[in-house]
Amino acid sequence: MIWIKGQRTIILSVVAGLVAVLLQADYQGVLSLSPLLKLIMQLGLTVLLPMIPIYLRKGINDAFDSRK
Secondary structure (H helix, E strand, O other): OOOOOOHHHHHHHHHHHHHHHHHHHHHOOOOOOOHHHHHHHHHHHHHHOOHHHHHHHHHHHHHHHHHO
16 A cells, blocks of 8 residues: 555545535535534534644654654
8 A cells, every 4th residue: 555645634634625515515505415414524524623733733743853
């Protein structure tokens, strides 16, 4: 398996972006999601969004440490 630097951050960002786009499409009336699915997606965003800066910070620290 090929590992790229920042893979966790990229995956979390893409998943959070897709969930946000789907929720926005529902709010604008383009999609019609069930209330339970909307609730689960909102909970997912609540859990995912705080994790992205953590992985960014870890990746930045790893990048600086690898130069030494």
